[in-house]
Amino acid sequence: MREQKTADVLVIGAGIIGAATAFRLAERGLCVALLEAQAAPAMGSTGRSAAGVRVQFTEAVNVRLSWESIQEYRAFPELYGEDAGYRPIGYLFLVPEAAWARHQAGVALQRRLGAPVEVLPPEEAQAIVEFVPEGIAGATYGPADGVVDPHRVTHTYLRLARARGARLYLETPLLEARHAQGVWRARTPHGWFEAPYIVNAAGAWAGEVARRAGLEVPVWPVRRVVFVTGPLSEPHAYPLTVDLASGVYFRSEGERLLFGRSNPAEPPGFREGVDWAWLEPTLEVALARFPWFAGLSLDRRACWWGYYEVTPDHNPILGRMPGVPGWVNAAGFSGHGVQQAAAVGRVIAEEVVDGRAHSIDVDPLRYERFHTGNTRLEAHIV
Missing domain, CATH: 3.50.50.60 (FAD/NAD(P)-binding domain)
Structure with missing residues (x-):
């Protein structure tokens, strides 16, 4: 050896x-x-x-790296005889008024590079996910975005x-x-x-x-936490939805939801375990935008944590x-x-x-x- x-x-x-x-x-x-x-x-x-894949970035190199990767994941069965677990459940960004102009410029870039992205008014986005529209100028939706295994x-x-x-x-x-x-x-x-x-x-x-x-x-390593709900009383297929005003996100995973929010105050380091103190601040902003979160239960045993590698x-x-x-x-x-x-x-x-x-x-x-x-x-x- x-x-x-x-x-x-x-x-x-x-x-x-x-x-x-x-x-x-x-x-x-x-x-x-x-x-x-x-x-x-x-x-x-x-x-x-959290296994998400998306093309909605503001830098051209990130759009290209992601879009070419998504196309390969989609073609895994033909290329390698394996299923990458790719599911185009979509990414829905809810964009506040202050970020709307920059976000639209990002959409123009994404489309110019061949990535499919749609611009939706708030009322059309509400047909996909129910949310409180105050302060939201519009939404963008990537139909090829989704998740892999x-x-x-x-x-x-x-x-x-x-x-x-x-x-x-x-x-x-x-x-x-x-x-x-x-x-x-x-x-x-x-x-x-x-x-x-x-x-x-x-x-x-x-x-x-x-x-x-x-x-x-x-x-540097920065801890990120993924919270998991219990089974929904009325199962619904939610895209990976991001409220850019607060940073909270969620998506469907079978009969449950995964949700989370980055903690900007947590310093870099190899901290371990679920940060349960961050659950309440995350739910507070989630409930303000998505009041129906009040009817969800939490499966504490299913929650997990990992690291972003941050530059x-x-x-x-x-x-x-x-x-x-x-x-x-x-x-x-x-x-x-x-x-x-x-x-x-x-x-x-x-x-x-x-x-x-x-x-x-x-x-x-x-x-x-x-x-x-x-x-x-x-x-x-x-």
């Missing part, structure tokens, strides 16, 4: 991003070793996400990667990594690994993984690390990793094999933006 292992690329993290990247690298003929700290894949942010997608990509020679090492955290003579040497509890390239796809742990290599990558501008960090040979970042998705993984796997493989991503221009997401002042805050963060 302690012999030295060599590869062309070490991918750190076997969540959905790492799995998609390993598949695409192996597909291009590279020898890939995938190092996962946990006892099984998809046990971090991937497995604890993150576990199934991850395991499909891993199967495809391993069929092409990739090796998966579980319970193998990266303890330290150093670069010398064109090769990265990574120490793990099971010995040393060597490869010319390391892809940092460690999710919420990406900042820590970088520090173990002597690097600073601005990715300063809520955009991922993709591509080669400037001045650091062989280090490639694929992290910091700020809650959007599941919906962008399929396309990210391709662009990271291009970055490694071809020297630069070319199917999608990811220059706005490169690390250098933090030093050139070219950061652009993604406005559509839930």
Whole structure:
């Protein structure tokens, strides 16, 4: 177990991003070793996400990454003989007056890039979801938006990667990594690994993984909580609905609802467990917009928590690390990793094999933006 292992690329993290990247690298003929700290894949942010996929973003690169990924998830049965669990239940954004102009500009961008998005007046949106319309200028609806099964997608990509020679090492955290003579040497509890390239796809742990290599990558973990209701008395298929005025969201999951709201006051860190103190503030704003929430029950045993991997501008960090040979970042998705993984796997493989991503221009997401002042805050963060 302690012999030295060599590869062309070490991918750190076997969540959905790492799995998609390993598949695409192996597909291009590279020898890939995938190092996962946990006892099984998809046990971090991937497995604890709310599983939404959407095209409604304000930055073109985010729209393209998400839209191309959604199209791949939709085609999973034809491409890979597996069902990605894709269900186009839709995303409905309720937009306050102050954000309406910016939101309409986002719709124009999304449509220009080929993504289907509809603009609805409040009364048409109320036919989809009953809500109090005060302060709402209008709504946008993405009919191709919806949900996938993150576990199934991850395991499909891993199967495809391993069929092409990739090796998966579980319970193998990266303890330290150093670069010398064109090769990265990574120490793990099971010995040393060597490869010319390391892809940092460690999710919420990406900042820590970088520090173990002597690097600073601005990715921090922030806890997010998903609350779950009991079965509805009158089952109804709700799209993933977001009240942008308060940040509260919900969607159907079988006979239940999932709902939540980001806590802007919670500092970064690996806090564990459901934050029950955040339930009352979440319900307070939910009831103001959706009074029918008063008739719902809560299943405390079904609620869960996970981590967003957050960056300063809520955009991922993709591509080669400037001045650091062989280090490639694929992290910091700020809650959007599941919906962008399929396309990210391709662009990271291009970055490694071809020297630069070319199917999608990811220059706005490169690390250098933090030093050139070219950061652009993604406005559509839930």
